[in-house]
Amino acid sequence: MEYEAVIGLEVHLQVRTASKIFCSCANRFGEEPNTLVCPVCLGYPGVLPAVNKQAITKTIAAGMMCNCEIAGYSKFDRKNYFYPDMPKNYQISQYDLPLCQNGSVRIEGVGFSGDEIPRRHIGVRRIHLEEDVAKSIHVGSYSVIDFNRAGVPLMEIVSEPDMTSPDEAHAYLTELKQMMHYADISDCDMEKGQMRCDVNVSVRAVDNPGFGTKVEIKNLNSFRAVHRALSYEIERQKELLEESAAVEQETRRWNDEEGVTTLMRTKEEAHDYRYFPEPDLMPLQISADMREEIRRNLPESPASRRERFVQEYAITAYDAQVLTGEKALADFFEEAAAASSAPKRVANVIMTEFLGWLGDQGKTVRESPVGPEAIRELVSLVENETISMKIAKDVFSEMMETGKAPGDIVEEKGLQQVTDQSVIESYLQQVVQENPSVVDDYKSGKEKALKYLVGQVMKLSQGKANPQQVNDRLRDMLSQ
Amino acid sequence: MGQGNGTSHIDVRYVADLARLELTDEEVEKFQGELESVLTYVDTLSRLDLSDIEPTAHANPQANVWREDGASESMCRDDVIRNAPDSAEGKYIRVPPIIEE
Numbered sequence: 111m112e113y114e115a116v117i118g119l120e121v122h123l124q125v126r127t128a129s130k131i132f133c134s135c136a137n138r139f140g141e142e143p144n145t146l147v148c149p150v151c152l153g154y155p156g157v158l159p160a161v162n163k164q165a166i167t168k169t170i171a172a173g174m175m176c177n178c179e180i181a182g183y184s185k186f187d188r189k190n191y192f193y194p195d196m197p198k199n200y201q202i203s204q205y206d207l208p209l210c211q212n213g214s215v216r217i218e219g220v221g222f223s224g225d226e227i228p229r230r231h232i233g234v235r236r237i238h239l240e241e242d243v244a245k246s247i248h249v250g251s252y253s254v255i256d257f258n259r260a261g262v263p264l265m266e267i268v269s270e271p272d273m274t275s276p277d278e279a280h281a282y283l284t285e286l287k288q289m290m291h292y293a294d295i296s297d298c299d300m301e302k303g304q305m306r307c308d309v310n311v312s313v314r315a316v317d318n319p320g321f322g323t324k325v326e327i328k329n330l331n332s333f334r335a336v337h338r339a340l341s342y343e344i345e346r347q348k349e350l351l352e353e354s355a356a357v358e359q360e361t362r363r364w365n366d367e368e369g370v371t372t373l374m375r376t377k378e379e380a381h382d383y384r385y386f387p388e389p390d391l392m393p394l395q396i397s398a399d400m401r402e403e404i405r406r407n408l409p410e411s412p413a414s415r416r417e418r419f420v421q422e423y424a425i426t427a428y429d430a431q432v433l434t435g436e437k438a439l440a441d442f443f444e445e446a447a448a449a450s451s452a453p454k455r456v457a458n459v460i461m462t463e464f465l466g467w468l469g470d471q472g473k474t475v476r477e478s479p480v481g482p483e484a485i486r487e488l489v490s491l492v493e494n495e496t497i498s499m500k501i502a503k504d505v506f507s508e509m510m511e512t513g514k515a516p517g518d519i520v521e522e523k524g525l526q527q528v529t530d531q532s533v534i535e536s537y538l539q540q541v542v543q544e545n546p547s548v549v550d551d552y553k554s555g556k557e558k559a560l561k562y563l564v565g566q567v568m569k570l571s572q573g574k575a576n577p578q579q580v581n582d583r584l585r586d587m588l589s590q
Numbered sequence: 591m592g593q594g595n596g597t598s599h600i601d602v603r604y605v606a607d608l609a610r611l612e613l614t615d616e617e618v619e620k621f622q623g624e625l626e627s628v629l630t631y632v633d634t635l636s637r638l639d640l641s642d643i644e645p646t647a648h649a650n651p652q653a654n655v656w657r658e659d660g661a662s663e664s665m666c667r668d669d670v671i672r673n674a675p676d677s678a679e680g681k682y683i684r685v686p687p688i689i690e691e
C-alpha cells in the first residue's frame with residue numbers, strides 16, 4: 111500500500127522590538143533572571159497593558175511577507191488557563207480576529223535530504239500576536255520562574271496541513287526564517303527560544319480520502335530535529351497502519367539523542383480557554399495608509415531575489431538558493447556582481463572561497479575583513495588575465511588575512527601573470543630538457559605526462575604563467 | 591455556552607471546574623440562580639432591534655491606543671522577590687513542581 115504524510119506546523123516567533131508588548135521592560139535575551147520585569151509583565155493585579163505599536167507593525171510585515179490578508183479590524187483576547195508561567199491566569203492573545211490570515215509561503219530548491227523539492231505554495235492559515243509567557247525551570251522537588259521572557263511579543267504562525275514530506279517542512283521553516291530575517295522581524299534563534307516549532311503529522315493510505323489520526327510532536331529544537339522527527343514519525347505511523355493497528359491521537363516528544371519519538375500524553379479533552387475580548391485594550395484599526403507604509407518598507411522577498419539572481423546574473427538556481435540564504439550574503443553578492451563582467455565567477459568565488467573562509471574562521475558575512483568590491487576586483491584580475499585562477503587563490507587568502515585590496519597585493523608581490531612569450535619559451539625549454547623520460551612518455555601516447563610537464567613549467571614560473579598558454583605551447587612543441 | 595440541561599444559560603459545576611473552584615451542592619444551587627438571573631438580564635438585548643448597530647469588541651469607541659516602542663527601567667529585583675510568595679537563589683520566583691505539559 112502507498113502512504114502519504116500530511117504535515118502542519120505551528121511556529122512561535124518572538125518579534126524583535128526594543129521593549130515588551132504591553133510594558134516598557136526591555137525585550138532582551140540572556141539577562142540576569144527577573145531583572146527585566148515590572149508589575150505589568152509580572153501580572154500584578156490592577157495594572158493596565160499598553161500595546162507596543164512596533165510589535166503590531168512587525169506582525170503585519172510578517173503577514174505581508176507571507177502574502178497574508180491583513181485585517182482591517184483586529185483585537186486582543188484573553189486566553190484563560192492556570193499555569194505558573196502566566197500568573198494573571200490568562201494570556202493576552204488573539205482569537206477570532208488575528209492580524210493576518212490566508213497567506214502562503216513558496217518553497218522550492220534543494221531540500222535538506224539533497225533531493226529537489228518541486229515548487230509549491232504552503233498555506234499560512236493565520237498569524238496572530240500574543241505575549242510570551244515566563245520561562246519555568248524544573249529543579250526537581252520544585253520549579254523556578256524567570257519572568258524576563260514574559261511579555262515579549264510573540265507571533266504564532268499556523269500553517270495549513272499542506273506539507274507532505276520532512277523536506278517540505280524543513281523548506282517551509284527555512285523560507286519562513288529567511289523572510290523574517292530579511293524583513294528584520296525576528297532573529298529566529300531557536301537556541302534562544304526566539305523560534306519554536308510544534309509539528310502535527312498524520313499518515314494515510316493514498317487511496318483513502320479521509321485523514322489519518324493526527325500526532326503532535328514537541329521538543330523540536332532545530333530544523334534538523336524537525337526533519338528527523340518527521341522522518342521517524344512517518345515511518346512509525348506507516349508501520350502501525352501496515353499492521354492494521356490504530357495510530358493513537360497523542361502528543362509525542364522528540365528525543366534527539368536517541369532519534370525517536372516517545373509518548374508524552376494521549377489527547378485529553380479539548381481545552382476550554384474561555385476566550386473573551388481583552389477589555390483593557392482598545393481594538394486595532396489598521397488603515398490602508400498604515401498598511402501601505404509597512405508595505406513600502408518591506409524588503410524584496412528571498413524567493414523573488416532568487417529568481418532575479420538567476421535572470422540577472424546567469425547563475426544556477428542552486429547558486430541563487432545558497433546566495434540568498436542570508437540577506438547579508440545576498441546583499442554582499444549583489445554588490446560584488448552588479449558591476450562585474452563575470453557575475454557567475456563572482457558567485458563561484460563567494461560560494462567556495464569566501465563562504466569556506468568564513469566557515470573556517472567562524473565568522474559571519476558582516477564580519478568579513480573585505481567588502482564585496484574586493485571580490486569583484488579579484489575576479490576582474492582573473493578575467494583580464496592579470497593573474498591565473500591559481501594565483502587568485504593565494505591573493506584571496508592574503509586579502510582575507512590582511513584586508514588589503516587584491517590589486518595592491520598583486521602589485522606588491524609581483525604576481526602578474528607572465529604573458530611575455532620569450533620568458534615562457536625559456537621555461538618550456540628548461541622543463542623539456544630536464545625531463546627527457548617524461549617527454550618520451552608523452553610522445554608514446556601518455557596524455558598524463560603532458561599534465562606533469564605543464565605543472566613543472568607553472569612551478570618554474572611560480573604560478574605566474576598562463577596554464578592554458580603553457581599547455582598549448584607544450585603540445586605544439588612536442589608534436590614537432 | 592452551558593453544557594448540560596438545555597434551558598439554562600450556565601453549567602455552574604463546569605465553570606467552577608474551569609476556575610479551579612470547589613463548590614458545595616448548596617453553593618452550586620445558589621450560584622446557579624444568581625448567575626442565571628445575570629445572564630437572563632443580558633437576554634434583554636435580544637428583544638431590541640440591533641440591526642443598525644455595528645458589532646464592536648469594546649464599549650469604548652476608540653481604537654489604536656498604542657505606545658511607541660521604547661524600553662525603560664524595570665523593577666528592582668529585590669522588590670520582585672519580596673513580592674513573590676516564595677523565591678530561590680535570590681533571583682527566581684519559586685513555585686510548586688510543574689508537571690511537564
Ligand SMILES: [Zn+2]
Nearest residue numbers: 133135148151
Ligand atoms: Zn514589564
